[in-house]
């Protein structure tokens with residue numbers, strides 16, 4: 001609770017300060033236009049309808065019966081607190097949430113419509129995706145089978161036991177990495193992307209970077225670096241991993257527990273190797289390979305991944321790439337050569353399960369929410385339609401923008 005209150009206080013204060021600044025700026029601009037206009041004197045008052053309604057909204061959020069010198073928070077936010085309740089699924093609530101909520105409802109209506117084949121493909125795909133996403137019944141009926149099939153395509157998850165077809169001697173982390181990137185879009189250990197060269201914005205280049213942590217999906221680097229300060233989080237994390245594995249068919253056994261401990265240990269090592277700053281190193285593939293003792297063929301990895309997009313894409317060994325943190329790449333490739341395959345395969349599999357598990361059953365979402373709750377202290381998971389709208393909006397932003405504009409600007 002203490003956390004939520006703290007967030008509310010800071011957020012409200014920030015919103016309030018921003019609002020006051022905007023009012024001051026608008027007032028100053030208003031004043032300067034008045035002063036440069038010759039003619040009858042206009043009183044320097046807020047009189048336009050927009051200004052009046054903004055002023056009233058601001059006033060309604062205050063509690064003017066409180067002395068600001070005595071309790072500024074109660075004075076500045078008392079009105080807001082009296083007229084709004086913090087929703088069960090949120091850590092904070094402010095004006096932006098209200099606007100956001102309005103947009104979400106409008107997206108929900110558009111996506112739920114029955115579009116015809118004469119409508120844009122992009123719109124019908126987004127709508128189909130939404131309808132599949134909120135179809136809890138079908139999702140629960142299919143269970144975790146689609147996730148297990150995906151794990152088997154990328155090289156299986158050893159923690160699940162023999163059935164997965166994992167073969168210790170055949171496993172190669174480079175092959176597995178490529179499959180993860182192509183099939184599951186999850187990027188364990190390393191991340192590659194295309195974006196502008198920050199030293200020459202006219203050129204796009206392939207960037208090799210560290211994968212980013214997403215909030216609510218696992219623990220953070222800072223937790224792994226100070227495990228003793230976050231014992232509760234670690235307990236929750238191990239539980240989350242164990243329950244996920246059991247749900248997918250793992251046995252409740254000593255081996256399973258050892259596997260989980262090894263994953264956590266491996267993640268801790270990765271976090272320790274992520275402590276260097278992010279640098280910019282522009283090198284050829286040839287030099288990049290040398291940097292990692294020629295133990296990895298980065299050009300081959302790149303070509304195999306991008307071939308999926310277009311058969312004709314072929315990098316050459318003197319093509320330049322940007323390595324954002326060369327120390328990380330050097331140290332982690334070394335770590336990968338000394339870590340048992342089973343541990344690597346288990347870690348890769350866990351990353352996939354963590355990213356995609358909540359797209360399966362309600363049971364899975366509940367497990368994930370229990371873990372998420374440790375950090376956020378929210379009381380309720382977001383409703384399915386909201387998480388579906390949010391996820392489609394982040395994956396297909398242009399389609400949703402189109403729908404919104406069509407609905408509101410015609």
Ligand SMILES: *[C@@H]1O[C@H](CO)[C@@H](O)[C@H](O)[C@H]1NC(C)=O
Nearest residue numbers: 063064065066074078079082
């Ligand atoms: C304003 O503050 C006073 C004194 O603390 C309190 O009694 C009153 O309920 C508050 N009003 C609102 C609308 O919050």
Ligand SMILES: *[C@@H]1O[C@H](CO)[C@@H](O)[C@H](O)[C@H]1NC(C)=O
Nearest residue numbers: 101102103104105106107109
């Ligand atoms: C969003 O807000 C606008 C303006 O206040 C209102 O007209 C509209 O009905 C709202 N839409 C939804 C879906 O709540």
Ligand SMILES: *[C@@H]1O[C@H](CO)[C@@H](O)[C@H](O)[C@H]1NC(C)=O
Nearest residue numbers: 109110111112113114115131
């Ligand atoms: C869309 O079509 C389905 C099946 O044909 C029907 O059950 C549903 O009520 C329709 N929805 C709307 C919003 O028209």
Ligand SMILES: *[C@@H]1O[C@H](CO)[C@@H](O)[C@H](O)[C@H]1NC(C)=O
Nearest residue numbers: 162165166167168169170171
């Ligand atoms: C694993 O792969 C090796 C080499 O391909 C093969 O000889 C071995 O039989 C396989 N092991 C299992 C358990 O399938």
Ligand SMILES: *[C@@H]1O[C@H](CO)[C@@H](O)[C@H](O)[C@H]1NC(C)=O
Nearest residue numbers: 174175176178297300301304
């Ligand atoms: C290139 O990468 C693919 C996929 O990882 C692998 O199967 C192949 O053996 C690699 N080829 C070379 C020359 O390294």
Ligand SMILES: *[C@@H]1O[C@H](CO)[C@@H](O)[C@H](O)[C@H]1NC(C)=O
Nearest residue numbers: 272273274275327328330331
């Ligand atoms: C990683 O590698 C760099 C250079 O190879 C080395 O200086 C550094 O100490 C290593 N970092 C860790 C945490 O091992």
Ligand SMILES: *[C@@H]1O[C@H](CO)[C@@H](O)[C@H](O)[C@H]1NC(C)=O
Nearest residue numbers: 307308309310311312313314
């Ligand atoms: C693949 O790339 C080539 C060369 O850039 C381009 O001409 C071609 O249209 C691309 N093909 C597809 C299917 O995008």
